[in-house]
Amino acid sequence: MPEIETMIETLKNGLKKRFQDIQENPLATILDPRFKKFGLLDENKYKREVKLLYNKVANTKLVAENNSNIIEQQEEVENIEMETVSIKNDLLSNLWNEFDVEVQRHLKPTNTKASAIIEVDKYIEEPILARKDTKGIFQDHLLWWHQRKHIYPKLYQIMKTRLNIMATSVPCERIFSKAGQIVSERRERLKTDKISQVIFLNYNLRR
Incomplete structure:
Protein backbone atom coordinates (compact mmCIF):
# COMPACT_ATOMS: atom_id res chain seq x y z
CA MET A 1 0.00 0.00 0.00
CA PRO A 2 1.31 3.47 -0.90
CA GLU A 3 0.42 4.88 2.54
CA ILE A 4 2.41 2.21 4.37
CA GLU A 5 5.40 2.62 2.04
CA THR A 6 5.31 6.38 2.59
CA MET A 7 5.14 5.89 6.37
CA ILE A 8 8.10 3.47 6.32
CA GLU A 9 10.15 5.86 4.19
CA THR A 10 9.32 8.75 6.52
CA LEU A 11 10.39 6.73 9.55
CA LYS A 12 13.64 5.70 7.85
CA ASN A 13 14.46 9.29 6.92
CA GLY A 14 13.65 10.44 10.45
CA LEU A 15 15.98 7.83 11.96
CA LYS A 16 18.77 8.71 9.54
CA LYS A 17 18.43 12.39 10.39
CA ARG A 18 18.43 11.86 14.16
CA PHE A 19 21.27 9.33 14.18
CA GLN A 20 23.45 10.77 11.42
CA ASP A 21 26.13 11.75 13.94
CA ILE A 22 26.07 8.47 15.87
CA GLN A 23 29.68 7.71 14.85
CA GLU A 24 30.88 11.18 15.90
CA ASN A 25 31.23 10.35 19.60
CA PRO A 26 33.62 7.37 19.52
CA LEU A 27 35.09 7.99 22.98
CA ALA A 28 31.74 7.37 24.68
CA THR A 29 31.38 4.15 22.70
CA ILE A 30 34.86 2.92 23.62
CA LEU A 31 34.29 3.71 27.30
CA ASP A 32 31.05 1.73 27.33
CA PRO A 33 32.08 -1.81 28.39
CA ARG A 34 29.15 -3.23 26.39
CA PHE A 35 30.55 -1.96 23.09
CA LYS A 36 34.20 -0.80 23.11
CA LYS A 37 35.62 -1.30 19.59
CA PHE A 38 32.60 -3.32 18.44
CA GLY A 39 30.43 -0.20 18.52
CA LEU A 40 32.53 1.51 15.83
CA LEU A 41 32.34 0.61 12.15
CA ASP A 42 35.59 2.32 11.16
CA GLU A 43 38.65 0.39 12.40
CA ASN A 44 41.03 3.27 11.64
CA LYS A 45 38.84 5.70 13.53
CA TYR A 46 38.88 3.35 16.51
CA LYS A 47 42.69 3.16 16.50
CA ARG A 48 42.99 6.95 16.27
CA GLU A 49 40.60 7.38 19.17
CA VAL A 50 42.54 4.92 21.34
CA LYS A 51 45.72 6.93 20.73
CA LEU A 52 43.89 10.10 21.76
CA LEU A 53 42.63 8.27 24.83
CA TYR A 54 46.24 7.43 25.81
CA ASN A 55 47.05 11.15 25.88
CA LYS A 56 43.82 12.03 27.65
CA VAL A 57 44.51 9.52 30.43
CA ALA A 58 48.14 10.64 30.71
CA ASN A 59 47.00 14.26 31.21
CA THR A 60 44.22 13.42 33.66
CA LYS A 61 44.85 14.39 37.27
CA LEU A 62 43.17 12.27 39.90
CA VAL A 63 40.88 14.12 42.30
CA ALA A 64 39.52 13.05 45.66
CA GLU A 65 36.02 11.59 45.45
CA ASN A 66 33.16 12.58 47.78
CA ASN A 67 35.38 15.17 49.52
CA SER A 68 37.53 12.42 51.00
CA ASN A 69 41.29 12.65 51.36
CA ILE A 70 41.91 9.34 49.60
CA ILE A 71 44.55 9.71 46.88
CA GLU A 72 45.07 6.90 44.43
CA GLN A 73 48.20 4.94 45.25
CA GLN A 74 49.24 4.89 41.62
CA GLU A 75 49.34 8.69 41.48
CA GLU A 76 51.35 8.84 44.70
CA VAL A 77 53.95 6.47 43.29
CA GLU A 78 54.27 8.57 40.15
CA ASN A 79 54.71 11.76 42.16
CA ILE A 80 57.38 10.17 44.34
CA GLU A 81 59.28 8.98 41.28
CA MET A 82 59.24 12.46 39.80
CA GLU A 83 60.60 14.28 42.84
CA THR A 84 63.95 15.96 42.27
CA VAL A 85 67.00 14.51 43.93
CA SER A 86 67.64 16.31 47.20
CA ILE A 87 70.72 18.51 47.27
CA LYS A 88 73.50 17.13 49.40
CA ASN A 89 76.21 19.14 51.00
CA ASP A 90 79.12 17.34 49.49
CA LEU A 91 80.70 18.61 46.31
CA LEU A 92 79.94 15.48 44.27
CA SER A 93 76.20 15.84 44.79
CA ASN A 94 76.30 19.51 43.86
CA LEU A 95 78.08 18.67 40.62
CA TRP A 96 75.49 16.07 39.61
CA ASN A 97 72.39 17.78 40.98
CA GLU A 98 71.52 19.80 37.86
CA PHE A 99 72.01 16.76 35.65
CA ASP A 100 69.78 14.58 37.86
CA VAL A 101 67.01 17.18 37.87
CA GLU A 102 67.08 17.39 34.07
CA VAL A 103 66.88 13.59 33.77
CA GLN A 104 63.89 13.48 36.14
CA ARG A 105 62.16 16.19 34.13
CA HIS A 106 62.42 14.13 30.94
CA LEU A 107 61.39 10.90 32.65
CA LYS A 108 58.11 12.31 33.99
CA PRO A 109 56.06 12.37 30.77
CA THR A 110 57.43 8.98 29.72
CA ASN A 111 56.29 7.31 32.94
CA THR A 112 52.92 9.04 32.87
CA LYS A 113 52.32 8.00 29.25
CA ALA A 114 53.43 4.44 29.95
CA SER A 115 51.03 4.08 32.87
CA ALA A 116 48.24 5.55 30.72
CA ILE A 117 48.87 2.99 27.96
CA ILE A 118 48.84 0.16 30.51
CA GLU A 119 45.55 1.35 32.02
CA VAL A 120 43.81 1.78 28.66
CA ASP A 121 45.09 -1.50 27.20
CA LYS A 122 44.09 -3.42 30.31
CA TYR A 123 40.56 -2.02 30.04
CA ILE A 124 40.28 -2.79 26.32
CA GLU A 125 41.47 -6.37 26.85
CA GLU A 126 38.78 -7.05 29.45
CA PRO A 127 35.86 -9.16 28.17
CA ILE A 128 32.89 -7.26 26.78
CA LEU A 129 30.05 -6.76 29.25
CA ALA A 130 27.01 -8.66 27.96
CA ARG A 131 23.96 -6.44 27.54
CA LYS A 132 21.88 -9.03 29.42
CA ASP A 133 22.80 -11.55 32.09
CA THR A 134 21.83 -15.23 32.05
CA LYS A 135 18.38 -14.34 33.39
CA GLY A 136 17.74 -11.88 30.57
CA ILE A 137 18.11 -8.81 32.79
CA PHE A 138 19.88 -5.78 31.34
CA GLN A 139 23.26 -5.22 32.98
CA ASP A 140 24.27 -1.83 34.35
CA HIS A 141 27.42 -0.53 32.66
CA LEU A 142 27.72 2.28 35.23
CA LEU A 143 27.73 -0.28 38.04
CA TRP A 144 30.46 -2.12 36.14
CA TRP A 145 32.55 1.05 36.17
CA HIS A 146 31.82 1.73 39.83
CA GLN A 147 33.13 -1.72 40.76
CA ARG A 148 36.35 -1.06 38.83
CA LYS A 149 37.00 2.59 39.61
CA HIS A 150 40.14 1.70 41.59
CA ILE A 151 41.45 -0.52 38.80
CA TYR A 152 41.01 2.18 36.13
CA PRO A 153 41.04 5.40 38.19
CA LYS A 154 41.77 7.85 35.39
CA LEU A 155 39.50 6.16 32.87
CA TYR A 156 36.78 6.23 35.51
CA GLN A 157 37.10 10.01 35.81
CA ILE A 158 36.93 10.46 32.04
CA MET A 159 33.98 8.08 31.83
CA LYS A 160 31.94 10.23 34.21
CA THR A 161 32.07 13.11 31.72
CA ARG A 162 31.21 10.92 28.72
CA LEU A 163 28.60 8.40 29.84
CA ASN A 164 26.32 10.96 31.46
CA ILE A 165 22.66 11.64 30.68
CA MET A 166 22.20 13.25 27.28
CA ALA A 167 19.94 16.23 26.71
CA THR A 168 16.73 15.60 24.81
CA SER A 169 14.37 17.74 22.78
Missing part, protein backbone atom coordinates in the same frame (compact mmCIF):
# COMPACT_ATOMS: atom_id res chain seq x y z
CA VAL A 170 11.28 15.64 23.56
CA PRO A 171 9.70 18.02 26.16
CA CYS A 172 10.09 20.96 23.74
CA GLU A 173 8.58 18.96 20.90
CA ARG A 174 5.61 18.07 23.08
CA ILE A 175 4.95 21.73 23.85
CA PHE A 176 5.09 22.78 20.19
CA SER A 177 2.94 19.82 19.15
CA LYS A 178 0.41 20.88 21.77
CA ALA A 179 0.48 24.43 20.44
CA GLY A 180 -0.32 23.24 16.94
CA GLN A 181 -3.16 21.12 18.26
CA ILE A 182 -4.74 23.97 20.20
CA VAL A 183 -4.53 26.52 17.40
CA SER A 184 -5.82 24.02 14.82
CA GLU A 185 -8.73 22.93 17.01
CA ARG A 186 -9.88 26.46 17.78
CA ARG A 187 -9.28 27.78 14.25
CA GLU A 188 -9.35 31.31 15.61
CA ARG A 189 -7.22 34.41 15.13
CA LEU A 190 -5.63 34.26 18.54
CA LYS A 191 -3.00 36.80 19.47
CA THR A 192 0.42 35.55 20.49
CA ASP A 193 -0.06 36.34 24.19
CA LYS A 194 -3.43 34.55 24.22
CA ILE A 195 -1.94 31.45 22.58
CA SER A 196 0.81 31.39 25.21
CA GLN A 197 -1.75 31.56 28.01
CA VAL A 198 -3.92 28.80 26.53
CA ILE A 199 -0.89 26.55 25.99
CA PHE A 200 0.28 27.17 29.55
CA LEU A 201 -3.13 26.25 30.98
CA ASN A 202 -3.53 23.16 28.81
CA TYR A 203 -0.03 21.93 29.56
CA ASN A 204 -0.24 22.37 33.34
CA LEU A 205 -3.89 21.69 34.24
CA ARG A 206 -3.78 18.13 32.89
CA ARG A 207 -0.56 17.09 34.62
Whole structure:
Protein backbone atom coordinates (compact mmCIF):
# COMPACT_ATOMS: atom_id res chain seq x y z
CA MET A 1 0.00 0.00 0.00
CA PRO A 2 1.31 3.47 -0.90
CA GLU A 3 0.42 4.88 2.54
CA ILE A 4 2.41 2.21 4.37
CA GLU A 5 5.40 2.62 2.04
CA THR A 6 5.31 6.38 2.59
CA MET A 7 5.14 5.89 6.37
CA ILE A 8 8.10 3.47 6.32
CA GLU A 9 10.15 5.86 4.19
CA THR A 10 9.32 8.75 6.52
CA LEU A 11 10.39 6.73 9.55
CA LYS A 12 13.64 5.70 7.85
CA ASN A 13 14.46 9.29 6.92
CA GLY A 14 13.65 10.44 10.45
CA LEU A 15 15.98 7.83 11.96
CA LYS A 16 18.77 8.71 9.54
CA LYS A 17 18.43 12.39 10.39
CA ARG A 18 18.43 11.86 14.16
CA PHE A 19 21.27 9.33 14.18
CA GLN A 20 23.45 10.77 11.42
CA ASP A 21 26.13 11.75 13.94
CA ILE A 22 26.07 8.47 15.87
CA GLN A 23 29.68 7.71 14.85
CA GLU A 24 30.88 11.18 15.90
CA ASN A 25 31.23 10.35 19.60
CA PRO A 26 33.62 7.37 19.52
CA LEU A 27 35.09 7.99 22.98
CA ALA A 28 31.74 7.37 24.68
CA THR A 29 31.38 4.15 22.70
CA ILE A 30 34.86 2.92 23.62
CA LEU A 31 34.29 3.71 27.30
CA ASP A 32 31.05 1.73 27.33
CA PRO A 33 32.08 -1.81 28.39
CA ARG A 34 29.15 -3.23 26.39
CA PHE A 35 30.55 -1.96 23.09
CA LYS A 36 34.20 -0.80 23.11
CA LYS A 37 35.62 -1.30 19.59
CA PHE A 38 32.60 -3.32 18.44
CA GLY A 39 30.43 -0.20 18.52
CA LEU A 40 32.53 1.51 15.83
CA LEU A 41 32.34 0.61 12.15
CA ASP A 42 35.59 2.32 11.16
CA GLU A 43 38.65 0.39 12.40
CA ASN A 44 41.03 3.27 11.64
CA LYS A 45 38.84 5.70 13.53
CA TYR A 46 38.88 3.35 16.51
CA LYS A 47 42.69 3.16 16.50
CA ARG A 48 42.99 6.95 16.27
CA GLU A 49 40.60 7.38 19.17
CA VAL A 50 42.54 4.92 21.34
CA LYS A 51 45.72 6.93 20.73
CA LEU A 52 43.89 10.10 21.76
CA LEU A 53 42.63 8.27 24.83
CA TYR A 54 46.24 7.43 25.81
CA ASN A 55 47.05 11.15 25.88
CA LYS A 56 43.82 12.03 27.65
CA VAL A 57 44.51 9.52 30.43
CA ALA A 58 48.14 10.64 30.71
CA ASN A 59 47.00 14.26 31.21
CA THR A 60 44.22 13.42 33.66
CA LYS A 61 44.85 14.39 37.27
CA LEU A 62 43.17 12.27 39.90
CA VAL A 63 40.88 14.12 42.30
CA ALA A 64 39.52 13.05 45.66
CA GLU A 65 36.02 11.59 45.45
CA ASN A 66 33.16 12.58 47.78
CA ASN A 67 35.38 15.17 49.52
CA SER A 68 37.53 12.42 51.00
CA ASN A 69 41.29 12.65 51.36
CA ILE A 70 41.91 9.34 49.60
CA ILE A 71 44.55 9.71 46.88
CA GLU A 72 45.07 6.90 44.43
CA GLN A 73 48.20 4.94 45.25
CA GLN A 74 49.24 4.89 41.62
CA GLU A 75 49.34 8.69 41.48
CA GLU A 76 51.35 8.84 44.70
CA VAL A 77 53.95 6.47 43.29
CA GLU A 78 54.27 8.57 40.15
CA ASN A 79 54.71 11.76 42.16
CA ILE A 80 57.38 10.17 44.34
CA GLU A 81 59.28 8.98 41.28
CA MET A 82 59.24 12.46 39.80
CA GLU A 83 60.60 14.28 42.84
CA THR A 84 63.95 15.96 42.27
CA VAL A 85 67.00 14.51 43.93
CA SER A 86 67.64 16.31 47.20
CA ILE A 87 70.72 18.51 47.27
CA LYS A 88 73.50 17.13 49.40
CA ASN A 89 76.21 19.14 51.00
CA ASP A 90 79.12 17.34 49.49
CA LEU A 91 80.70 18.61 46.31
CA LEU A 92 79.94 15.48 44.27
CA SER A 93 76.20 15.84 44.79
CA ASN A 94 76.30 19.51 43.86
CA LEU A 95 78.08 18.67 40.62
CA TRP A 96 75.49 16.07 39.61
CA ASN A 97 72.39 17.78 40.98
CA GLU A 98 71.52 19.80 37.86
CA PHE A 99 72.01 16.76 35.65
CA ASP A 100 69.78 14.58 37.86
CA VAL A 101 67.01 17.18 37.87
CA GLU A 102 67.08 17.39 34.07
CA VAL A 103 66.88 13.59 33.77
CA GLN A 104 63.89 13.48 36.14
CA ARG A 105 62.16 16.19 34.13
CA HIS A 106 62.42 14.13 30.94
CA LEU A 107 61.39 10.90 32.65
CA LYS A 108 58.11 12.31 33.99
CA PRO A 109 56.06 12.37 30.77
CA THR A 110 57.43 8.98 29.72
CA ASN A 111 56.29 7.31 32.94
CA THR A 112 52.92 9.04 32.87
CA LYS A 113 52.32 8.00 29.25
CA ALA A 114 53.43 4.44 29.95
CA SER A 115 51.03 4.08 32.87
CA ALA A 116 48.24 5.55 30.72
CA ILE A 117 48.87 2.99 27.96
CA ILE A 118 48.84 0.16 30.51
CA GLU A 119 45.55 1.35 32.02
CA VAL A 120 43.81 1.78 28.66
CA ASP A 121 45.09 -1.50 27.20
CA LYS A 122 44.09 -3.42 30.31
CA TYR A 123 40.56 -2.02 30.04
CA ILE A 124 40.28 -2.79 26.32
CA GLU A 125 41.47 -6.37 26.85
CA GLU A 126 38.78 -7.05 29.45
CA PRO A 127 35.86 -9.16 28.17
CA ILE A 128 32.89 -7.26 26.78
CA LEU A 129 30.05 -6.76 29.25
CA ALA A 130 27.01 -8.66 27.96
CA ARG A 131 23.96 -6.44 27.54
CA LYS A 132 21.88 -9.03 29.42
CA ASP A 133 22.80 -11.55 32.09
CA THR A 134 21.83 -15.23 32.05
CA LYS A 135 18.38 -14.34 33.39
CA GLY A 136 17.74 -11.88 30.57
CA ILE A 137 18.11 -8.81 32.79
CA PHE A 138 19.88 -5.78 31.34
CA GLN A 139 23.26 -5.22 32.98
CA ASP A 140 24.27 -1.83 34.35
CA HIS A 141 27.42 -0.53 32.66
CA LEU A 142 27.72 2.28 35.23
CA LEU A 143 27.73 -0.28 38.04
CA TRP A 144 30.46 -2.12 36.14
CA TRP A 145 32.55 1.05 36.17
CA HIS A 146 31.82 1.73 39.83
CA GLN A 147 33.13 -1.72 40.76
CA ARG A 148 36.35 -1.06 38.83
CA LYS A 149 37.00 2.59 39.61
CA HIS A 150 40.14 1.70 41.59
CA ILE A 151 41.45 -0.52 38.80
CA TYR A 152 41.01 2.18 36.13
CA PRO A 153 41.04 5.40 38.19
CA LYS A 154 41.77 7.85 35.39
CA LEU A 155 39.50 6.16 32.87
CA TYR A 156 36.78 6.23 35.51
CA GLN A 157 37.10 10.01 35.81
CA ILE A 158 36.93 10.46 32.04
CA MET A 159 33.98 8.08 31.83
CA LYS A 160 31.94 10.23 34.21
CA THR A 161 32.07 13.11 31.72
CA ARG A 162 31.21 10.92 28.72
CA LEU A 163 28.60 8.40 29.84
CA ASN A 164 26.32 10.96 31.46
CA ILE A 165 22.66 11.64 30.68
CA MET A 166 22.20 13.25 27.28
CA ALA A 167 19.94 16.23 26.71
CA THR A 168 16.73 15.60 24.81
CA SER A 169 14.37 17.74 22.78
CA VAL A 170 11.28 15.64 23.56
CA PRO A 171 9.70 18.02 26.16
CA CYS A 172 10.09 20.96 23.74
CA GLU A 173 8.58 18.96 20.90
CA ARG A 174 5.61 18.07 23.08
CA ILE A 175 4.95 21.73 23.85
CA PHE A 176 5.09 22.78 20.19
CA SER A 177 2.94 19.82 19.15
CA LYS A 178 0.41 20.88 21.77
CA ALA A 179 0.48 24.43 20.44
CA GLY A 180 -0.32 23.24 16.94
CA GLN A 181 -3.16 21.12 18.26
CA ILE A 182 -4.74 23.97 20.20
CA VAL A 183 -4.53 26.52 17.40
CA SER A 184 -5.82 24.02 14.82
CA GLU A 185 -8.73 22.93 17.01
CA ARG A 186 -9.88 26.46 17.78
CA ARG A 187 -9.28 27.78 14.25
CA GLU A 188 -9.35 31.31 15.61
CA ARG A 189 -7.22 34.41 15.13
CA LEU A 190 -5.63 34.26 18.54
CA LYS A 191 -3.00 36.80 19.47
CA THR A 192 0.42 35.55 20.49
CA ASP A 193 -0.06 36.34 24.19
CA LYS A 194 -3.43 34.55 24.22
CA ILE A 195 -1.94 31.45 22.58
CA SER A 196 0.81 31.39 25.21
CA GLN A 197 -1.75 31.56 28.01
CA VAL A 198 -3.92 28.80 26.53
CA ILE A 199 -0.89 26.55 25.99
CA PHE A 200 0.28 27.17 29.55
CA LEU A 201 -3.13 26.25 30.98
CA ASN A 202 -3.53 23.16 28.81
CA TYR A 203 -0.03 21.93 29.56
CA ASN A 204 -0.24 22.37 33.34
CA LEU A 205 -3.89 21.69 34.24
CA ARG A 206 -3.78 18.13 32.89
CA ARG A 207 -0.56 17.09 34.62
